[in-house]
Amino acid sequence: MALSIAGSDSGGGAGVQADLHTFAAFGVHGTCAITAVTAQNTRGVAAVHRVPSAVVTAQMSAVLDDFRVGAVKIGMLATPSIARTVAFALDRYPDIPVVLDPVLVATTGARLGGNDLPAALLRHWLGRAHLWTPNIPEAGSLLNRSIRTRSDMRKAAEDLLAQGARAVLLKGGHLASRELSDLLLTKTGEQWFRHPRLRGEGHGTGCTLSAAIAAGLARGDALECAVERAITYVHAGLSRGYRPGRGRILVLDHDFAKRTLDARDVS
Numbered sequence: 001m002a003l004s005i006a007g008s009d010s011g012g013g014a015g016v017q018a019d020l021h022t023f024a025a026f027g028v029h030g031t032c033a034i035t036a037v038t039a040q041n042t043r044g045v046a047a048v049h050r051v052p053s054a055v056v057t058a059q060m061s062a063v064l065d066d067f068r069v070g071a072v073k074i075g076m077l078a079t080p081s082i083a084r085t086v087a088f089a090l091d092r093y094p095d096i097p098v099v100l101d102p103v104l105v106a107t108t109g110a111r112l113g114g115n116d117l118p119a120a121l122l123r124h125w126l127g128r129a130h131l132w133t134p135n136i137p138e139a140g141s142l143l144n145r146s147i148r149t150r151s152d153m154r155k156a157a158e159d160l161l162a163q164g165a166r167a168v169l170l171k172g173g174h175l176a177s178r179e180l181s182d183l184l185l186t187k188t189g190e191q192w193f194r195h196p197r198l199r200g201e202g203h204g205t206g207c208t209l210s211a212a213i214a215a216g217l218a219r220g221d222a223l224e225c226a227v228e229r230a231i232t233y234v235h236a237g238l239s240r241g242y243r244p245g246r247g248r249i250l251v252l253d254h255d256f257a258k259r260t261l262d263a264r265d266v267s
Contacts, residue, residue, distance in 0.1 A: 001029040001067055002218045004211060005060065005086055006075030007036035007048075007103070013244070013251040014204030019073055019211040025233070025258035026215035031067055033059035035086075036078040042203065042247025050078045053085040060089050070218030072096055073211045074129070076103040080120030087124040097217045100129035101210035102138045118142050126164040131223065133210045136174040150181055157185040169213075169227055171206070173197075184227050191224060193231050202238045203249040209234045229261065236260035 002023050009015035016032045023030030035056055039047040063069065072090065077083040090098065102121050118141045125132075136147045139156045147156050150172065157168040167186040175181070182193045212233045216226025237257030241250030 001031065001069055002211075002214050003060075003063055003067075003069045003072045004030060004032045004075065004214075005035060005056075005072060005077075006032070006207065007038055007078065008034050009204070010037075010039055011041040011203075011245065013042070013249075014207045015075060018204040018207040018252070018254075019075070021254040022208050022211040022233070023215050025254055025261070026212060026219065028070075028215040028218050029067075031063045031069070033063065033086075035082050036076055042243065042245035042249050042251075044247075048078070050082065053081050056082055057085055057089050060086070064089075064093060069093075069096055070220075071214040072098045073214035074098060074100045074125075075207055075210065077117070077121070080116055083117065083120045083124050087128055090128070097130040097214070098128065099131045099133060099210045099214040099217070100125055101133045101206050102142065103206070104138050104141055122163070126160075127166070129166065130217075131167045131169060131213065131227075132160060132165050133169045133171065133206065133213070135171040135206060139170055148175070150175070150183075153181075153183050154185070154190070157183055157190075161185060161187065167223065171209070173205075182231060184224065186223070191227075193228065195231070195235050198235070198238050198241075200238075200241055200250045201248065202234075202241055203251050205234055205238060205252065208237065208252055208254075232264065233257045233261050 004016050004019035007015045009017050020030040037049045140147050153170050157170045160168045170183045172181040178197055179194050180197050184191045209230050212230030213226045237252030240253035240256040244251055
């Protein structure tokens with residue numbers, strides 16, 4: 001079983017909604033603690049309500065006091081206060097693997113955290129999370145620099161490890177290339193995952209990827225295996241992405257992604 005600590009997406013394509021879809025696809029019971037309620041659709045974010053830290057803590061306690069959680073996925077933390085609160089609450093459970101997706105900006109471009117959030121994430125989560133899964137803009141915000149090449153990606157991941165991160169999956173989708181390259185860097189080595197770029201802009205891909213990795217860890221998969229299966233899942237879901245609203249962004253087809261993963265596992 002897995003716990004998603006993230007924001008709610010009223011459009012259903014990202015956040016806790018995408019995480020619970022993903023947990024179910026991996027055969028993992030999903031629980032959640034909502035950090036923010038967003039009013040959004042495929043065209044943009046209209047409003048964000050940050051959940052009070054005490055209520056976030058209460059949700060986490062309700063889950064962790066009753067369920068045997070095998071992994072935690074963290075997405076939108078919204079404020080430094082919530083980032084700190086969640087870190088302190090999980091200090092009681094140091095053996096539970098944590099996958100941190102440092103959500104700072106929505107697919108539609110709306111900021112989901114203030115300028116002080118990257119520093120708070122580094123301060124409270126750098127050595128606590130078992131895996132960070134930033135995309136290139138997020139890694140750039142964390143390190144306060146631009147990342148334009150695969151060489152830049154590797155240096156950025158190395159710098160996050162040097163600062164205390166345990167492992168980093170740096171997603172390369174924002175580089176201008178026909179082939180997508182994601183880099184998993186740990187203290188014992190590196191692994192690149194490459195696949196063709198698909199047309200269209202996906203919504204909830206980062207949420208889904210980190211949730212899929214957390215689900216794999218909850219099932220007992222090794223980190224490298226969990227990452228590889230998660231990337232396969234997201235790529236399959238995006239290959240059949242659809243537009244449920246009037247906006248241009250695509251929502252992943254979780255049912256097709258699950259069938260693809262199941263077929264691959266059988267073969």
